[in-house]
Each structure stands twice: as C-alpha cells, then as structure tokens.
Amino acid sequence: MSIDFNFIYTSFFQILKALPLTLVITIVPLIAGFGVGLVTALIRIYKVPWVYRIADFYVSFFRGTPMLMHLFLIYYGIPLIIDKLAARYGWAFQSSSIPILVFVLFAFSLTAGAYMSEIIRSGILAVDTGQMEAAHAVGMSTSQALRRIILPQAVGAVLPNLCSMFVGFLHGSTLAFTVSQMDILGKADVVASVSLKFLEAFIAAALIYWGLTVIAERITALLERRVAVYSKGGVS
Amino acid sequence: MISLTNIHKSFGQQEVLKGIDLTVEQGDVVAILGPSGSGKTTLLRCVNFLERADEGKVQISGLTVDCKHARKHDIVQLRRKTAMVFQHYNLFKHKTVLDNVTEGLIIAQKMSKADARERALRVLEQVGLSAKINEYPSMLSGGQQQRVGIARALALNPEVILFDEPTSALDPELVGEVLSVIRSIAQEGITMIVVTHEMGFAREVANRVVFMDGGSVVEEGTPEEVFVRPKQERTRQFLSRYSSDWSYVI
Amino acid sequence: MGKSFDLSLVLDFVPELLRYLHITLIVLSGSIVLGLVGGVLLAVPRLYRIPVLSQLATLYISFMRGTPILIKLFLVYYGLPELLKPLGVDLSRTDPLVFVIVTYALSDAASFAEIFRGAVRSVDKGQTEAAYAAGLTTFQSFRRIVVPQALIVAFPNMANTLIGSLKDTSLAFSIGVMDMVGRGQTLISATSHALEVYISLSVVYYVIVLVLEKGFAVAERRLQRHERKKEVRGPAVRAERLKRIAG
Numbered sequence: 001m002s003i004d005f006n007f008i009y010t011s012f013f014q015i016l017k018a019l020p021l022t023l024v025i026t027i028v029p030l031i032a033g034f035g036v037g038l039v040t041a042l043i044r045i046y047k048v049p050w051v052y053r054i055a056d057f058y059v060s061f062f063r064g065t066p067m068l069m070h071l072f073l074i075y076y077g078i079p080l081i082i083d084k085l086a087a088r089y090g091w092a093f094q095s096s097s098i099p100i101l102v103f104v105l106f107a108f109s110l111t112a113g114a115y116m117s118e119i120i121r122s123g124i125l126a127v128d129t130g131q132m133e134a135a136h137a138v139g140m141s142t143s144q145a146l147r148r149i150i151l152p153q154a155v156g157a158v159l160p161n162l163c164s165m166f167v168g169f170l171h172g173s174t175l176a177f178t179v180s181q182m183d184i185l186g187k188a189d190v191v192a193s194v195s196l197k198f199l200e201a202f203i204a205a206a207l208i209y210w211g212l213t214v215i216a217e218r219i220t221a222l223l224e225r226r227v228a229v230y231s232k233g234g235v236s
Numbered sequence: 237m238i239s240l241t242n243i244h245k246s247f248g249q250q251e252v253l254k255g256i257d258l259t260v261e262q263g264d265v266v267a268i269l270g271p272s273g274s275g276k277t278t279l280l281r282c283v284n285f286l287e288r289a290d291e292g293k294v295q296i297s298g299l300t301v302d303c304k305h306a307r308k309h310d311i312v313q314l315r316r317k318t319a320m321v322f323q324h325y326n327l328f329k330h331k332t333v334l335d336n337v338t339e340g341l342i343i344a345q346k347m348s349k350a351d352a353r354e355r356a357l358r359v360l361e362q363v364g365l366s367a368k369i370n371e372y373p374s375m376l377s378g379g380q381q382q383r384v385g386i387a388r389a390l391a392l393n394p395e396v397i398l399f400d401e402p403t404s405a406l407d408p409e410l411v412g413e414v415l416s417v418i419r420s421i422a423q424e425g426i427t428m429i430v431v432t433h434e435m436g437f438a439r440e441v442a443n444r445v446v447f448m449d450g451g452s453v454v455e456e457g458t459p460e461e462v463f464v465r466p467k468q469e470r471t472r473q474f475l476s477r478y479s480s481d482w483s484y485v486i
Numbered sequence: 487m488g489k490s491f492d493l494s495l496v497l498d499f500v501p502e503l504l505r506y507l508h509i510t511l512i513v514l515s516g517s518i519v520l521g522l523v524g525g526v527l528l529a530v531p532r533l534y535r536i537p538v539l540s541q542l543a544t545l546y547i548s549f550m551r552g553t554p555i556l557i558k559l560f561l562v563y564y565g566l567p568e569l570l571k572p573l574g575v576d577l578s579r580t581d582p583l584v585f586v587i588v589t590y591a592l593s594d595a596a597s598f599a600e601i602f603r604g605a606v607r608s609v610d611k612g613q614t615e616a617a618y619a620a621g622l623t624t625f626q627s628f629r630r631i632v633v634p635q636a637l638i639v640a641f642p643n644m645a646n647t648l649i650g651s652l653k654d655t656s657l658a659f660s661i662g663v664m665d666m667v668g669r670g671q672t673l674i675s676a677t678s679h680a681l682e683v684y685i686s687l688s689v690v691y692y693v694i695v696l697v698l699e700k701g702f703a704v705a706e707r708r709l710q711r712h713e714r715k716k717e718v719r720g721p722a723v724r725a726e727r728l729k730r731i732a733g
Contacts, residue, residue, distance in 0.1 A: 344621030
C-alpha cells in the first residue's frame with residue numbers, strides 16, 4: 001500500500017486555504033435559515049390563511065428531498081425565472097452575471113429554513129401553555145408576550161440542535177463542489193488532479209472536516225453548559 | 237437454609253457492610269430494619285449477587301459461593317434458588333402480566349410453556365390479579381404492579397424470596413393490599429427476608445427481626461425481644477422514632 | 487440552456503427515472519442491512535466497556551460522523567483498492583455500486599451504533615436486575631428484556647437515519663453509479679432540460695420519503711401499544727392547545 005503521508009501533510013495546508021469559503025457556505029445559510037424558519041414557523045402555528053399551506057408544503061418538501069436537489073433546482077430554476085422576468089420588464093440584467101455562490105447560498109438557506117422551521121415550531125409548541133396565560137395575566141399584549149417570553153424560549157429550543165445543524169450544513173457545504181465552487185472539497189479535488197494523489201488529498205480534506213466537526217462539538221458543549229443553568233426546569 | 241458469613245462490602249472508600257453473619261432457617265420470615273445507609277438493602281442484594289460482596293460466603297441449601305472468587309455459573313445457579321421483589325417493582329414493561337410471571341419459568345427454569353402458564357395463573361390468582369393477566373404493567377396501579385412482582389417471585393418456587401422495601405414506593409392507600417399479600421404467603425411457610433420500614437408489619441409477620449446500623453448487625457431476635465425489650469441503646473433510639481407508626485394493619 | 491422550459495417533460499421524465507429506482511433501493515437496503523450489523527458490532531464494545539475495542543469504536547464513530555458523505559465516497563473509491571492491493575485483490579473493474587454500498591454501510595453503522603448505545607442506556611437498570619433475579623443469564627436478559635425495549639426507543643431515530651440515507655444516495659452518481667440521479671444526468675446531456683429533470687427527480691424522492699414516513703409512523707404506533715394510553719391528541723385538542731399558546 002503506497003500512501004504518501006508527507007503529501008497529506010502538505011496538501012492539508014493548501015486545502016485549508018479554502019476554509020473561509022466553506023465557512024461562508026455553512027454559516028450564511030444557517031443565519032438566513034433561522035430567519036426564514038422563524039417566519040414560517042409562526043405562519044404555520046398561526047395558520048395564516050392560505051399562506052400556511054405554502055409554508056407547510058415548503059417545509060415538507062425541503063425536508064423530504066435531498067439537499068443536492070435543492071441546489072440544482074435553484075441553480076437551474078432561478079436563472080430561468082430571472083431571465084424571463086428580465087425579458088418581460090426589460091431589465092438590463094442577465095442571470096449569468098450572478099455569481100454561482102449566490103445560488104448556493106440561496107438554495108442552502110431554503111434548506112436550512114425548512115429544518116429550522118420544524119425545530120422552532122416544535123420548540124414553541126413545547127413551551128408550557130401556562131407561559132402565555134401568565135404573560136397575559138401580567139398585562140402583556142400577545143405580541144409583547146411573543147417577543148419577550150415565547151420567542152426567547154424558542155431560541156432556546158434551537159440551541160441543543162445548534163451543533164447538529166452546524167455540522168449538518170458544514171458537511172452539506174461539500175455539495176457546492178458540484179457547481180464548481182472552490183470550497184474545501186473543490187480545492188482538494190484541484191490539488192488531487194494536479195498531483196494525481198487523489199487518496200492523499202481527500203484524506204487531508206477528511207481530516208479538516210473531522211477537525212472542524214470536533215471543534216464545533218466541543219464549543220457547543222461548552223455553550224450548553226453555560227445555558228443549562230437557565231433551562232434546568234426543562235423548556236424543551 | 238441460608239447463611240451469610242462474614243460479608244464485607246465497600247463502595248470506594250466507604251465500607252457499607254462490616255462483616256455480617258446471618259442465618260435463615262427454612263420457613264423463617266426475617267425482617268431487616270434500620271436507618272437509611274445502614275447497609276440493609278446492600279446486604280439483601282448481596283444474597284442474589286446483584287451486589288457483589290468483597291469478602292464472605294453466601295450459602296443457599298448446599299450451594300456455597302465465595303464472594304471474592306465467584307464464577308458466573310455459580311452466581312446464576314444461586315440466583316435460581318432465590319427470587320426478589322423490588323422497591324420499584326421492575327416489571328418487564330414490554331410484556332403482559334402473565335408473560336412477566338412466566339418469563340423466568342420458561343427461560344431460566346426451562347419449563348414448558350403450558351406448565352409455566354398453569355403455574356402463573358395459580359400464583360396470579362393467589363395475589364388476586366386473575367382479571368389482569370393480559371394487561372401491560374403501565375395500565376396497573378402501583379399496588380397491582382407490586383402484587384404482580386410478588387407473583388413473579390412466587391412462581392419461581394425459590395428457597396427464599398427477598399423483599400427490597402416492597403411498599404416504600406407505594407401511595408399510602410395501596411400499601412395495605414401489598415402487605416396483606418405478603419402476610420398470606422408468609423403464613424404458607426415460605427422463607428422470606430424482608431427489608432422494610434413498616435414496623436407494625438415487621439412486628440406482626442416476622443418471626444425474627446434483625447436491626448442494622450452503620451454496616452453491622454446491632455441486635456437480632458424475635459419481634460418480642462427486639463421491639464419490646466431492646467437490649468441496645470441504638471435499637472431503642474431507632475424504635476422510638478417510629479413508635480407512633482406501628483399499626484399499619486388492615 | 488437555450489431551450490425553453492417545458493413542464494410536461496417532467497411527466498415524461500419520471501417514468502424514465504423510475505426505471506433506475508431499483509438501483510437506489512439496492513444501495514439503500516444494502517447499506518442499511520450492513521449498517522445495522524455494523525452498528526451492533528460497534529455498540530457492544532462501548533456498552534460493555536471492552537478495553538481497546540471500545541476506544542477504536544469511539545474513534546471510528548467520531549470519524550464517520552465528522553466527515554461529509556461525499557468525502558467518504560471518494561475516500562472509499564480511491565482508498566479501498568489501495569487497501570486491498572497488498573492482499574492481491576484487484577478492484578479496478580469493480581462496479582462503483584460496490585463502493586457506494588460499502589461507503590454508506592460504514593457510515594450508517596456509525597449512526598446506528600450511536601442510536602443503539604443511547605437506546606440501551608435509556609432502559610431502566612431495574613429491568614435488567616429483575617431479569618437477573620429471575621435467573622436469566624446476561625445474554626438472555628439482554629436479548630429478551632433490554633433489546634426489545636431499546637428497539638422501541640431506537641426506532642424513530644433509526645427511521646430518520648434510513649430516510650437520511652435515502653437522501654444521501656443522491657450523491658452516488660459522483661462516482662459513476664447509474665442510479666436515478668445518474669440517469670438524470672444522461673437525460674440532461676441528451677435533452678438539455680436540466681430543470682425539468684431535477685424537478686422530476688425531486689418529485690420522485692419526495693413521494694418515496696412521504697410513503698416511508700407514513701409507514702414508519704404506523705409501525706411506531708404499533709410498537710408502542712404497551713404504553714399507557716395518553717390523552718387523545720386529536721386535531722381538536724391540538725387546536726385548543728395552539729390557541730392557548732399563541733394567545
């Protein structure tokens with residue numbers, strides 16, 4: 001068996017240069033996804049007429065199909081829509097001028113939004129019904145109660161899942177490779193193709209992802225211990 | 237005949253059993269009393285090796301097992317001569333009442349399904365739960381679950397039944413039904429070792445009382461001797477705390 | 487993409503893609519079955535604290551759960567032949583399907599191991615004690631008392647892993663497997679209607695996932711028939727609850 005361990009070492013640092021892009025592809029969708037997820041969760045809980053059906057379908061569809069499909073649907077679908085609209089309204093704008101990264105981030109944000117929506121929704125539902133009653137009893141309006149009592153607890157519902165969401169999307173970022181993004185996997189592929197040392201390059205990439213995952217696990221464990229003081233009573 | 241010789245047990249630095257000797261004759265009903273931390277439950281669990289004593293010997297009708305060098309095979313043999321009723325019942329949650337009772341018979345004692353079922357029905361009738369044989373434990377009250385636990389132990393036809401605080405986890409109004417079942421099987425002459433807080437019950441049903449404190453046997457004798465004429469100061473102190481709760485008789 | 491979007495093509499593509507559904511299902515079932523076996527083998531050393539084996543298992547599980555599926559696919563694709571070369575095994579003409587099943591099996595084994603470990607630990611120790619007290623051996627107690635109860639706890643998580651694995655199979659095309667996605671790629675080359683192809687693919691996956699989820703929900707309810715009957719959570723009760731929460 002001939003593995004060039006030295007090459008694993010050198011390519012490790014070369015490939016690491018793509019870390020910033022990977023982190024962008026991981027974190028931006030998580031943040032955008034939280035926003036999307038929060039809005040859709042509320043729409044679904046309050047059953048806003050008609051819209052909630054779309055929200056339900058959105059969540060169901062994006063959780064029931066592979067992330068790869070999301071990427072390709074957006075990558076091929078949005079340009080079509082944009083170009084059609086551009087032709088109709090005479091925009092001096094072509095979809096091809098939009099960097100691919102935008103499509104990647106948009107697609108993954110939708111994915112994240114669907115998963116977040118489900119987490120937030122069950123988090124809100126798990127909130128003790130007495131909390132809203134108590135808020136009313138103290139004189140808060142519904143929206144005040146939502147903002148100050150319910151939503152903070154909904155955020156608390158997301159925290160335990162934060163690690164698995166981060167890791168999930170960190171791993172999901174590798175899909176960007178299929179639309180020629182130079183993330184960690186993309187860089188590894190380039191390094192591999194140039195040197196023809198495919199196994200070594202991918203081992204290096206694997207180690208980078210493994211390391212990032214372990215770091216993320218450690219950090220969230222630390223965070224959870226800090227937050228645990230408040231959630232002793234078992235919010236969710 | 238059961239005898240425990242020189243049982244020592246430590247948990248880490250803490251010595252919980254400091255050389256206990258205990259002999260139980262056939263037909264005896266031995267009540268073990270004492271404050272929490274006295275080691276009484278640990279002692280009971282050493283009999284069927286749910287806890288492994290560091291030193292000492294456990295002998296049950298001819299089979300002697302040295303605690304320090306006990307082999308898996310001997311432990312299983314020893315366990316087949318005993319049965320246990322747990323404080324938290326520990327019924328097999330995924331099995332019906334009937335299956336709970338037949339499980340040990342079929343699997344451990346290799347009885348045929350038909351024989352096991354027959355014996356199970358008999359003991360379940362004895363504890364008054366014939367109507368519930370096809371129910372799952374989660375649908376029964378605590379008192380009913382414990383009675384199933386007793387039936388499960390009875391069915392195994394052991395040399396001795398070990399009771400680990402059988403009524404401590406029950407709501408007060410359910411304690412009575414379990415105690416009356418225990419009393420009735422005691423009257424049949426089954427050998428029992430009962431760790432309990434129910435003083436009145438111990439006084440009434442046991443023919444021997446053992447008082448433990450701090451890991452040793454402080455005093456033992458008939459209920460008369462221990463309850464009415466305790467010889468040791470510690471025994472007297474312990475009993476005085478419970479003197480108002482003596483009668484839990486139905 | 488010069489051609490215009492044609493929704494009716496979606497209907498045409500679906501049957502064509504379904505012709506390769508069996509490949510996807512072979513990958514899925516192969517990896518799940520092997521993964522279950524592997525999961526048990528990995529969980530046992532950790533549950534019984536067997537020295538060396540349990541540390542190796544922990545390391546393996548950490549690695550498998552810490553790397554993306556695409557990376558694992560490439561590692562196995564390039565690594566397995568290297569690994570087996572000294573043993574004289576030539577994998578240069580092996581169907582990529584084999585590599586895919588091996589990869590997903592190795593990965594699923596790690597997921598299942600974690601699920602099993604958590605499930606077994608959730609079974610009340612008193613159950614095992616009662617089994618021992620009744621005369622059962624360690625093995626008998628584990629098999630007849632602990633495992634059935636652990637499986638009920640594990641089931642929802644295992645179902646999720648299976649559905650996740652199904653979605654992951656969409657990446658098999660990257661090492662040349664001719665499954666539904668693979669066929670989709672050839673359709674795109676032939677017709678240049680990428681969007682329609684991916685819509686068809688998405689629909690197929692979506693339907694399969696919905697069917698599986700329904701099936702698992704039914705199975706779960708059957709498994710839990712020994713639980714106490716909780717308050718009925720019908721739509722009326724849920725609506726009431728939502729009203730109280732949402733004000």
